[in-house]
Amino acid sequence: MEGVMIILSDLLFDYTMRTVALGSAILGLVSGALGTYAVLRKQSLLGDAMAHAALPGVVLAFIIFRSRAPFVLMMGAIISGWLGTLLIINIIKLTRVKEDSALGLILSVFFGFGLMLLTYIQRIPDARQAGLDRFLFGQAAALLQSDILTMAYVGGAALIIMVVFWKEFKLLSFDREFGASLGFSMQGLDILLTTLIVIAIVIGLQTVGVVLMSAMVVAPATAARQWTNRMHIMVILSAIFGALAGIIGTVISGLGPRIPTGPTIVLSISIIVLISLLLAPNRGLTWRWIKNIRNKNKIELETVLLDLYTLATKHDKPTHGHSINVLDTMHTGTHGTLNTLKELQKQDLVEHQEKDIWSLTQGGWQKAQDLAKERGKTS
Amino acid sequence: MTMLQFEIQLIAATTAIACSLVGVFLVLRRIAMASDAISHTVVLGIVIAFFLVRDLNSPLLIISAAATGVVTFVFVELLTKTELVKEDAAIGLVFPALFSIAVILISRYATGVHLDIDSVLLGELAFAPFSRFSLFGVDIGPNALVVMSIITVINLVFIILLYKELKLSTFDAGLAATLGFMPGILHYALISLVSITAVGAFEAVGSILVVALMIGPPATAYLLTDRLPTMLGLSAILGVVSAVSGYWVAHLLDSSIAGSMATMVGVLFLVTFLFAPNRGVIALIRRRKRQKWDFAKKMLVIHLLNHEGKPDYAYESRVDHMHEEMSWKPEFARQVVNRAVNSKWIDRKNGRVDLTEKGRQIAHQTMES
Numbered sequence: 001m002e003g004v005m006i007i008l009s010d011l012l013f014d015y016t017m018r019t020v021a022l023g024s025a026i027l028g029l030v031s032g033a034l035g036t037y038a039v040l041r042k043q044s045l046l047g048d049a050m051a052h053a054a055l056p057g058v059v060l061a062f063i064i065f066r067s068r069a070p071f072v073l074m075m076g077a078i079i080s081g082w083l084g085t086l087l088i089i090n091i092i093k094l095t096r097v098k099e100d101s102a103l104g105l106i107l108s109v110f111f112g113f114g115l116m117l118l119t120y121i122q123r124i125p126d127a128r129q130a131g132l133d134r135f136l137f138g139q140a141a142a143l144l145q146s147d148i149l150t151m152a153y154v155g156g157a158a159l160i161i162m163v164v165f166w167k168e169f170k171l172l173s174f175d176r177e178f179g180a181s182l183g184f185s186m187q188g189l190d191i192l193l194t195t196l197i198v199i200a201i202v203i204g205l206q207t208v209g210v211v212l213m214s215a216m217v218v219a220p221a222t223a224a225r226q227w228t229n230r231m232h233i234m235v236i237l238s239a240i241f242g243a244l245a246g247i248i249g250t251v252i253s254g255l256g257p258r259i260p261t262g263p264t265i266v267l268s269i270s271i272i273v274l275i276s277l278l279l280a281p282n283r284g285l286t287w288r289w290i291k292n293i294r295n296k297n298k299i300e301l302e303t304v305l306l307d308l309y310t311l312a313t314k315h316d317k318p319t320h321g322h323s324i325n326v327l328d329t330m331h332t333g334t335h336g337t338l339n340t341l342k343e344l345q346k347q348d349l350v351e352h353q354e355k356d357i358w359s360l361t362q363g364g365w366q367k368a369q370d371l372a373k374e375r376g377k378t379s
Numbered sequence: 380m381t382m383l384q385f386e387i388q389l390i391a392a393t394t395a396i397a398c399s400l401v402g403v404f405l406v407l408r409r410i411a412m413a414s415d416a417i418s419h420t421v422v423l424g425i426v427i428a429f430f431l432v433r434d435l436n437s438p439l440l441i442i443s444a445a446a447t448g449v450v451t452f453v454f455v456e457l458l459t460k461t462e463l464v465k466e467d468a469a470i471g472l473v474f475p476a477l478f479s480i481a482v483i484l485i486s487r488y489a490t491g492v493h494l495d496i497d498s499v500l501l502g503e504l505a506f507a508p509f510s511r512f513s514l515f516g517v518d519i520g521p522n523a524l525v526v527m528s529i530i531t532v533i534n535l536v537f538i539i540l541l542y543k544e545l546k547l548s549t550f551d552a553g554l555a556a557t558l559g560f561m562p563g564i565l566h567y568a569l570i571s572l573v574s575i576t577a578v579g580a581f582e583a584v585g586s587i588l589v590v591a592l593m594i595g596p597p598a599t600a601y602l603l604t605d606r607l608p609t610m611l612g613l614s615a616i617l618g619v620v621s622a623v624s625g626y627w628v629a630h631l632l633d634s635s636i637a638g639s640m641a642t643m644v645g646v647l648f649l650v651t652f653l654f655a656p657n658r659g660v661i662a663l664i665r666r667r668k669r670q671k672w673d674f675a676k677k678m679l680v681i682h683l684l685n686h687e688g689k690p691d692y693a694y695e696s697r698v699d700h701m702h703e704e705m706s707w708k709p710e711f712a713r714q715v716v717n718r719a720v721n722s723k724w725i726d727r728k729n730g731r732v733d734l735t736e737k738g739r740q741i742a743h744q745t746m747e748s
Contacts, residue, residue, distance in 0.1 A: 044471040045412050052587075094660050095652065100411040101598045105648060107415065108591035112641020115501060115587070116628075119635035137482070211419070215475030218468050226463060258486050263479035270476035277463055285461060 016141065017254055020207075023143040023151060024246030024265055027204040030155035031213075032220035032242025034162060034200040036235045037193055039221035040173045045100075046085065048214035049107040051201050053084025055114030055210050058135050063121060068132070070150040070206075077202040078195075084110050085194055111210065138209030140250060140261030151203050158199045161192070162235075169193055170231055207246075208262040216242060219269040226280035245269035297343075302371055304340045305349060307331065308360050309368035319351070321359035386508040388626050390523045391640065394580045395592050395618030397531040400538060401573050402593035403614050406601060407549050412467075413570065414593040416455075416474035417448040418577045418586035423481035424448070425578065429489070436522075441578050448574025449567060451477060502585025502637040523583040530579045537572055538611070541565070546607055588637040592618055595644030602655045617647055675715045678705060680724055680742040683734050696731045 038047050054077035061076025062068060084106045091102040118132055134142055162169065171179030172189045180186045197217070204213050224237035249265030278285050307330045311322045327337045341358050344350040349364035360368060405411045424447030428440045451473055458469040507523040519525060538545065548555035548562040555562045573593070580589045596617035600610045625640030632639070653660050682704060686695040695704065702712035716732060719725045724738035734742065 039465075039468055042465055042467055044465070044468040045415075048412075048415065048471060091652065094663060095602055095658055097598050097601060098406075098409050098411075100409050101406045101594055101601075104411040104415055104590055104594040105598050105645070108587050109595065109641050109645030109648070111587050112591055112638045113645065115638030116632070116634045116642050117638075119638060120632050123633060212475050212479060214471055215479075218471035219475075222464055222468050222472060256487075260482060260486050263482040266475050266479040267483070270472065270479070273472060277458075277461065283463055285463075 017250070019143050019145060019148055020140045020261065021247050021250040023148045023207055024140060024250045024261065025243040026148065026151050026155055026246075027207050028216065028220065028242030028244070028246035028265070028269075029239045030151075030158060030203050030242075031200040031216040032224075033159060033235050033239040034197050035217035035219075035221040035242070036224065036231075036238045037169060037173055038197055038217050039225065043197075044218045045103050045214070046088070047197065047201055047217035049088060049103045050081045050085055050198050051205065051210050051213040052107040052114075053110035054078070054081035054198075054202055054205060055111055055135060056080050056117055057083075057114075058205070059114055059117040059121060059132055062132060063117070063124075070147045071154075073132075074150060074154060074202055077205060078198055080110065081198040081202060082195060085198065134209070135205050136209050137211060137260065138205065138207045138213075138262035140207045140253070140265075143207065147206060154199060155203050158196045158203075162196060165189065165192065166232075208265055212262050212266045215266045215269060216245075219266075219273050220245065223269070223273045223276040226276040226283050241269065241272050245272060300340050301344060304331065304337050305344060305360075305364060305368050306371060306375075308350065308358065309365070309372060312360055312365065318365040319359045319361065321353040321357040324356040324358060327358070383508055384626075384630075386521055386524065387504055387636070388623050390507050390521060390527060390583055391504060391622035391626055391636070392619045393524060393527040393531055394584055395596070395622040395640075396615045397527055397534055397576050398580055398589060398592035399596040399614035399618035400531070400534045400611060401569065401576055402595075403597040403600070403607075403611050404545060404549060404569055405573065405593060406597040407607075408566075408569075411594045411598075412470060413452070414573060414577070414590045416451055416470050417570070417574050418581060418589040419474050419478040420447050420451040420481075421445070421574055421578050421581070422586070423477045423484075426481045426484045426489070430484075441575060444578040445571055445574040447477070448577065449571055452567070452570050501635060502581060502583055502588060504583050504636040507583045523579075526579045527583065530576055534572055534576065537568070541568075545569075584640070585637045588641050591641035591644045592621070595641075595648055596621065599644075599648045599651045602651050602658045618644075621647055672715070672718055675705075675707070675711070676719045676722070676724060677741065677745045679715055679719055680734060680738045681745060683725065683732065684739060684742040684746075687734065687739075693731070696733065698727065698730050698732060701732075 035047070038044060057076035057078070057080025058073050059076075060080070061072050064076075065072050088099075088102045088106050091097050091105070092099050097105075121132075168179070168184055168189050171182070171184065172186060172193060176186050179189075201213050201217060204216050208216055220238040220242035221234070223241050224234045227237055228234050245265055245268040248268040249261055252268070253259040253261040253264045276284070279287075281287055304327060307327055308322065310330075311326065312318050312320050324337060324341070327341070331337050341350055341352075344364070345352060348361055349367055351359050351361050353359055402411075402414065405414055421444040424444035425440050427447075428437065428443035429435060431443075432439050454473045455466065455469045458464050458473065459466045464472065508521040510522040512519050512522045512525040544555070544560050544565055547558070548560055548565050552562045555565075576593075577586065577589050580592070584592070596614040597610065599617050600613035604610050604613060621643040622640050625643040626636055628634070628643060629636040629639035651659065654662075656662060679701070683696060686692045689695075694700065698713075698716055701707070701716060702709045705712060707715065716725070716727070719738070720727050720732075723735055724741060725732045726735055
């Protein structure tokens with residue numbers, strides 16, 4: 001408890017901690033919101049390729065401008081991430097190489113090229129201190145205020161554009177043909193949205209790193225998807241989940257020595273996904289499981305009730321009793337009907353007359369008659 | 380070339396062959412991204428086994444790593460089966476999570492040991508020849524070379540023994556299932572092979588180059604051939620070429636060997652992408668252009684045929700009128716006429732054109748078809 005208090009006070013007052021948490025939150029927020037589109041458009045793995053493809057851009061930007069200003073490196077990353085995406089799209093369009101191969105190829109080749117450049121510039125004086133290798137795995141602890149500001153400006157701009165083009169992007173994601181028929185340039189929108197997703201990824205590279213950044217695009221949106229069917233709620237939830245994972249990851253990695261922030265953030269968001277998959281209402285697995293059992297029970301009860309009804313109609317009075325053995329024989333389930341009868345008894349639909357003779361009550365007769373009519377109508 | 384350099388290239392080349400052999404099937408079965416996922420998650424298997432036995436050379440590491448590779452895909456399948464997550468998203472969720480656990484474990488508990496994230500990701504091919512393998516006191520060669528040779532042989536034997544089954548389930552999974560070939564089992568067998576190959580390879584070249592070598596050469600070969608055996612052979616050759624040329628580029632620039640090899644994989648693909656005889660972009664553009672001219676020429680001869688022997692023929696067959704009649708741009712119309720004359724479909728006389736016998740035939744054929 002005391003530890004948690006210290007962390008919380010650090011979060012508020014410790015400069016490094018605050019900066020890192022803020023940076024991680026921004027990254028989660030932006031990639032969460034824009035990742036929604038990537039997931040809905042089934043481009044989850046494209047994020048992975050984009051992140052890897054950004055690496056050579058970072059190094060080239062450094063080589064050309066001899067600067068490690070966050071904005072310069074970010075621009076390099078955006079351009080080369082975007083170039084990689086463009087290549088992937090064209091490889092798929094122009095050759096028979098399929099999407100998965102194009103993704104893997106560009107991902108590994110761009111990353112390899114970036115690595116080659118990275119090792120090459122190690123010979124340039126003062127490049128060693130450039131700290132470019134933190135783009136590989138991310139190094140949240142090294143975030144500076146200038147990094148945060150750049151992330152906030154660029155990410156904020158991306159989010160504003162997303163809001164401005166809200167309707168158009170929705171059309172693009174759900175009904176491209178319809179959008180085109182309305183006169184929107186779907187290709188132009190496609191390029192814009194792709195650029196925004198690249199930006200979202202690039203923002204996180206310094207913190208989470210090239211290798212794991214794709215998770216920050218896919219996971220928040222996947223978690224959000226479980227809770228809602230509505231686009232705007234999904235985007236907001238996804239952004240919240242992303243930011244939350246960013247902060248939680250930062251806090252946990254602050255708890256002990258040598259807990260890398262990037263992987264901890266990714267693990268945090270993975271757990272949020274797991275919880276969402278299990279617990280979300282309607283879609284969640286637990287929910288589905290309970291619904292299944294309920295349905296099964298309901299069918300079981302109704303079947304036995306109707307069996308009793310069928311038997312009773314053969315006699316002069318509705319409450320004529322019947323042996324449980326007869327019911328067992330009529331019943332198609334694997335286990336006996338005793339438990340079901342007891343359940344029906346609780347609902348006052350059947351009566352236990354003697355030993356193993358059971359009969360309908362008046363209410364049971366009424367209910368069974370209604371059921372029989374209903375079934376007669378539907379079947 | 381020193382012995383050391385030779386050995387490095389030999390290790391790289393063997394790795395390239397092992398990777399591209401299984402890679403062919405990944406590319407053809409459209410599960411190329413499996414190599415990306417597996418090459419990351421096997422790290423977790425290695426870490427776990429390492430904590431158990433505290434020995435980086437234990438064969439248990441390879442087994443455990445291969446098992447994690449398979450487990451990755453079991454997870455992906457389970458997630459996809461809930462129908463809450465699409466398959467691509469499932470892959471994108473599972474492998475970063477598993478890899479994150481591995482990275483945290485390594486940096487928390489394994490610092491100082493020869494197991495750091497950089498070498499896992501980037502490989503240390505330059506140092507690979509220093510760890511030797513000896514049998515009964517006789518030095519046989521670098522450890523990595525022995526491991527990769529064994530894996531290459533395993534991959535080869537697997538492909539040769541199950542060639543028919545692999546081919547059928549790759550190109551027609553439905554038929555394979557009907558015939559009782561159990562594509563599911565074959566799928567997991569392939570995933571296991573990819574995992575084993577990834578483990579063996581990334582110790583030498585790092586996980587990213589594993590992806591490059593598994594996907595790049597097969598994707599390149601896919602643009603050059605339609606036959607599976609040719610594709611296998613070509614992939615292996617392309618892999619070796621990337622490996623060896625990559626090594627020398629790295630030597631020249633004093634840069635990362637793995638990175639340079641991946642770059643060469645990309646260069647080979649780019650060259651093929653542009654210049655491949657039938658499927659290259661340039662061949663594609665040429666074909667489209669030729670089709671465009673061909674179509675225009677055919678339109679021209681059909682037009683002439685329609686008016687042949689009619690009163691307006693003298694007017695309709697004038698060259699300077701042609702662009703209006705066909706609603707072409709004047710320059711384009713002039714070129715079409717020139718091309719048609721060159722292919723002897725028409726004759727030009729006094730500013731007019733007439734069909735040749737060949738042109739008339741083509742016009743008839745085109746209208747009939």
